[in-house]
Amino acid sequence: MTYPSTSQMVALEQALEEAAQLIHSASHPLLVCHISPDGDAIGSLVGLGQALCYLGQCPLMVSPDPLPPGLRYIPGTEEVVQRADAAFDLVISLDCSDLERLGQVTSFAGFGRVPLINVDHHLTNLYFGNVNLVDIHATSTAEVVLRLLDHLAVPLDEKVATCLLTGIVTDTRGFRTSNVTIQTMEAATRLMRAGASLPYITRHGLDSRPTSALLLWKEALASLQLKERVAWATVSLSMRHRAGYEGNGDAGLVDFLLSASDADVAAVFVERKDGYTEIGLRAMPGYDVARVAQRFGGGGHALAAGCKFPGLPEEAQTQILPLLWEIVGTAPS
Numbered sequence: 001m002t003y004p005s006t007s008q009m010v011a012l013e014q015a016l017e018e019a020a021q022l023i024h025s026a027s028h029p030l031l032v033c034h035i036s037p038d039g040d041a042i043g044s045l046v047g048l049g050q051a052l053c054y055l056g057q058c059p060l061m062v063s064p065d066p067l068p069p070g071l072r073y074i075p076g077t078e079e080v081v082q083r084a085d086a087a088f089d090l091v092i093s094l095d096c097s098d099l100e101r102l103g104q105v106t107s108f109a110g111f112g113r114v115p116l117i118n119v120d121h122h123l124t125n126l127y128f129g130n131v132n133l134v135d136i137h138a139t140s141t142a143e144v145v146l147r148l149l150d151h152l153a154v155p156l157d158e159k160v161a162t163c164l165l166t167g168i169v170t171d172t173r174g175f176r177t178s179n180v181t182i183q184t185m186e187a188a189t190r191l192m193r194a195g196a197s198l199p200y201i202t203r204h205g206l207d208s209r210p211t212s213a214l215l216l217w218k219e220a221l222a223s224l225q226l227k228e229r230v231a232w233a234t235v236s237l238s239m240r241h242r243a244g245y246e247g248n249g250d251a252g253l254v255d256f257l258l259s260a261s262d263a264d265v266a267a268v269f270v271e272r273k274d275g276y277t278e279i280g281l282r283a284m285p286g287y288d289v290a291r292v293a294q295r296f297g298g299g300g301h302a303l304a305a306g307c308k309f310p311g312l313p314e315e316a317q318t319q320i321l322p323l324l325w326e327i328v329g330t331a332p333s
C-alpha cells in the first residue's frame, strides 16, 4: 500500500468536474458513510444528501451501522437507513478510506455495476472509486463535500450548513488539530453565515456524551500505563459490561490519554466480542501512527489512526507497543 502521489492530489480539480458530471447524469444516487460512523461520516452523508435534493435528486442515505444516539441532533439523520430497498445508479462513499469501511453496502444488488465516487480525506485512502475526490489536506470529508457543493453551485441552507460544520468541528475536535488552516476557518465562517450555530454543534458534537461513557473511562483509566512517552489503556468486555456502555470503541478515551503531558503517542486497546481487538492511536504533531495502523490492515491520518488485531488486547499490546516506542524514539519530523 502506498500513499497517494502528488499527481493524484493535483487531479483533485479534475475529480470535482468528473464527480459533478456523474451526479448530474444520475437519477437515484446512493450515499454511504463508514461503519461505526462518527460526526464527519454522518455530517457529510446527510449534508450532501440534503443538498442534492436541490438538484432534484433525493438520494438514499445509508449508514452500514446504526446511528450512535449522540449524532441524532444532526438534521436529516431521521432519514438515514441501513439497507437499500430501492435500485440506485450511482454510489457516493463518504469518509471511507477503503471498500471494507462500506460494510454490507458492497453486497447490495447492483453495487459494482454502477459508478462510484469516493469522497474522503484520509491519508491512507486506497482510491477505490471511479472518481476519487480525495483531499488529504482537508480536515474533514465535510470540507471536501463543501467544495463539491460549490462546484455544483448548490446553495447552502441552515440544515446542510449544520451537517457540514459538524463534520469539521468533530474531526478537528473544535479546531484544535494541527491540520486546521485559514481555509478551514473560512469554510467554517461560510457555514455559520449560512445559519449553522457553532455553540450548538460544539455542545452536541463534542461536549456531550452518555454517562455510561464516563463510567467506561473510569474502568479503563485504572489500566492506564505510561512508558517512554507512550500512554495506553485497555477497554475489556467486562469493563464495558460494568459501565453499561452500549456504544462501540473507546468512547473517545484515546484523545484524553494524549493530553498526558508525558505522552507523545496514545493507544487504547478495545476488546471485541468477535475475538479481535480494536486499536485507536493518537500522536502529537510530527509523528505518524497511520503507518503502524497500516501494518495491521488499518488506516487513518498521521496523528489519528486505527486498526484491528486478531487476538486479545494483551496480545495486541505485545506486537504494537514496541512499534509505538520505535516511533517516539525517533525525533519528530
Ligand SMILES: [Mn+2]
Residues within 6 Å of the ligand: 040, 041, 095, 121, 139, 140, 141, 171
Ligand atoms: Mn473524517
